[in-house]
Amino acid sequence: MxxxxxxxxxxxxxxxxxxxxxxxxxxxxxxxxxxxxxxxxxxxxxxxxxxxxxxxxxxxxxxxxxxxxxxxxxxxxxxxxxxxxxxxxxxxxxxxxxxxxxxxxxxxxxxxxxxxxxxxxxxxxxxxxxSALLPLLFRAKVVFLQGYGPGFGACPRCGKDLRTAAAPTLLVEQGVVACAEHAHGSGRRVVLDAWTVELLETVRMRSVRRWADAAAPAASRRRVFDAVDALVRYHLGLAWEDGRFRRV
Ligand SMILES: [Zn+2]
Missing domain, CATH: 2.40.50.140 (Nucleic acid-binding proteins)
Structure with missing residues (x-):
């Protein structure tokens, strides 16, 4: 054919x-x-x-x-x-x-x-x-397009805006980002900040042109990396090791 x-x-x-x-x-x-x-x-x-x-x-x-x-x-x-x-x-x-x-x-x-x-x-x-973060954000966008990953806008339990909440926390296995007060449960967790939740929500909702030049405050880069790495490992079963992506 x-x-x-x-x-x-x-x-x-x-x-x-x-x-x-x-x-x-x-x-x-x-x-x-x-x-x-x-x-x-x-x-x-x-x-x-x-x-x-x-x-x-x-x-x-x-x-x-x-x-x-x-x-x-x-x-x-x-x-x-x-x-x-x-x-x-x-x-x-x-x-x-x-x-x-x-x-x-x-x-x-x-x-x-x-x-x-x-x-x-x-x-x-x-x-x-x-942005130097573009390859990382590309991975995040693939996770979102595949139908995985949480919303980063508001705490699903109290509705608080996560950009103003203290220590918004990604609960990886639960697929939720919650405010510190409602981040209950076990499993992998990544503590985010206002800048990181706003960036990841933009990546989730908008096309690459809107976030391709996102400038990252140094303190937030590690949080973005940890969040995306955890989502990619858990949802897609892949990790970056020795210059290639391997099944984990
Ligand atoms: Zn909450």
Whole structure:
């Protein structure tokens, strides 16, 4: 069964002399690998397409028994030449890509998360003033788009605005952020602050353009990291170890 899909290239590798394999994120077929025969030579079929982080509309062909996918032709939608040439931006971009690949490995895609990745890479290509927290907030947004994670606006037990409550606390297993008075129960807890709850609520409710340049007070950075790391571990079963995301 053949299909056409706009895809993001995560990695490219070569095998045999002129053939390439391409690791791709797609909105409806998840993260997959496809082969581009003659890919390193064929300018006509893949002109300017086969570089990592590019957004490309590919025609896919499935082999007779359905075991393999082949790229027949590509049309470049958007490239990332600036990003690929700038280590300061490339590192955070690769971090987002590795996380995406770990979450969406397999045949099930997520159109919303694919759009988030595409928009994040586009912003990283166009701008050099983005937040150092962006890869971390990207992970938080994926958790929220997958339907996990609490609201950070008000304590669910008394309705108090968490931006003005003392020591708002994330109760990870319960999936709740409560004021200090109502943060009962066991399990992992992360104490937040006004800045952190406001930022995470913005990430939950708004698109990446609204929080991509969030500047973090030093005291809050650790809280954001601890909260997102706990949500990612608990809900998605992933942790960052030795330069990659591992199942925990
Ligand atoms: Zn409360």
């Amino acid at each position: 053949d299909f056409t899909e706009t895809s993001l290239i995560l990695k490219v590798g070569s095998f045999r002399e002129i053939d390439l394999w391409v690791r791709l994120a797609t909105p409806t077929h998840g993260v997959l690998t496809a082969f581009a025969f003659g890919g390193s030579k064929s300018r006509r079929r893949f002109m300017g397409c086969l570089d990592p982080l590019n957004c490309v509309e590919f025609q896919f062909h499935r082999s007779g028994r359905g075991d393999y996918l082949y790229l027949m032709e590509g049309r470049l939608v958007r490239g990332c030449p600036g990003l690929r040439a700038d280590p300061a931006r490339l590192g955070p971009a690769v971090n987002c890509v590795k996380f995406y690949e770990a979450v969406f490995e397999g045949p099930d895609g997520s159109e919303e998360s694919f759009a988030l990745l595409a928009e994040t890479l586009e912003l990283m290509e166009d701008r050099t003033d983005l």
